[in-house]
Amino acid sequence: MNExxxxxxxxxxxxxxxxxxFKGKVVLVVNTASKxxxxxxxxxLQALHEKYHQQGLxxxxxxxxxxxxxxxxxxxxxxxxxxxxxxxxxxxxxKVDVNGEHAHPVFRHLKSALPGFITRxxxxxxxxxxxxxxxxxxxxFAPLTKPQHxxxxxxxxxxxxx
Numbered sequence: 001m002n003e004x005x006x007x008x009x010x011x012x013x014x015x016x017x018x019x020x021x022f023k024g025k026v027v028l029v030v031n032t033a034s035k036x037x038x039x040x041x042x043x044x045l046q047a048l049h050e051k052y053h054q055q056g057l058x059x060x061x062x063x064x065x066x067x068x069x070x071x072x073x074x075x076x077x078x079x080x081x082x083x084x085x086x087x088x089x090x091x092x093x094x095k096v097d098v099n100g101e102h103a104h105p106v107f108r109h110l111k112s113a114l115p116g117f118i119t120r121x122x123x124x125x126x127x128x129x130x131x132x133x134x135x136x137x138x139x140x141f142a143p144l145t146k147p148q149h150x151x152x153x154x155x156x157x158x159x160x161x162x
Contacts, residue, residue, distance in 0.1 A: 002135030007106050009062070010094045012075045017060075017091065019106075024133050025056045026157040028150075029110060031098045032061045033070035033125040034081045041126050042086035044147030048154065049090040055160045056133070059090035062106070064098050067124050071095060098122045113137035132157050 004027075007019040019027075028048070033039060042061075049059045063078050065071040073081065075094055082088035096104035099121050103111075110129045111120040114137045128141040130153055138157055141150050 003109060004131055004135040004137070007109060009060075009096070009104065009106055012063075012079045012092045012094055014075075014094070017093070022058055022131075023135070025058045026052075026133055026154065027058045027060060027131040028154065029060050029062065029106065029129045029131065031064040031096075031107070031122060031125055031127055032092075033064060033067065034073060034078060034085075036068070036070040036125045038124075038126040038143050039070075040086075041147055042082060042088055045090065046086055046088050048147050048151065052154060052158060052160075053090075055158050057154060057158060061088070061090065061092045062098070062104065063092070063095040064125060065095060066097055066099060070125060098127075110137060110140075114140035130154065130157060 005020040005023055009017050011017055030045065045059055048057065063071045079092065082092060098104065098107040107122065111122065114129060124143040126143040128145065128150060130138045132138050139153055
């Protein structure tokens with residue numbers, strides 16, 4: 001079984017999420033923040049979720065406070081902000097570190113599978129990782145890359161028409 005499927009995380013609601021449940025799905029993992037210049041990307045992520053969830057796309061957001069302290073809230077505040085401001089209904093996890101000694105295993109795995117430009121470190125909020133139906137990491141997208149600009153890669157991974 002692919003290493004990605006051995007991973008797990010805790011949702012904002014405190015539920016354990018076993019990534020083996022994502023077998024056969026295309027997964028987009030994103031480190032998020034509610035007080036970032038890129039925060040409006042939640043809207044684009046939600047649009048992708050609504051458009052492709054039925055075809056097998058799973059979006060997993062991981063709030064992170066490591067970049068400019070732009071995710072200061074607790075789980076309840078994060079959940080309320082995502083829902084009220086952006087109507088987020090895709091899977092949101094509890095706040096994690098993505099770099100350093102305490103980096104969550106999901107991000108340690110993804111950074112190893114898809115190192116960034118010059119360094120493996122995640123440079124900022126809204127770095128995106130696309131994982132194929134087989135659990136293999138396909139592509140890493142920079143924070144500047146808007147969700148609508150990765151739609152073609154998602155369609156290709158899902159193997160569905162536009």
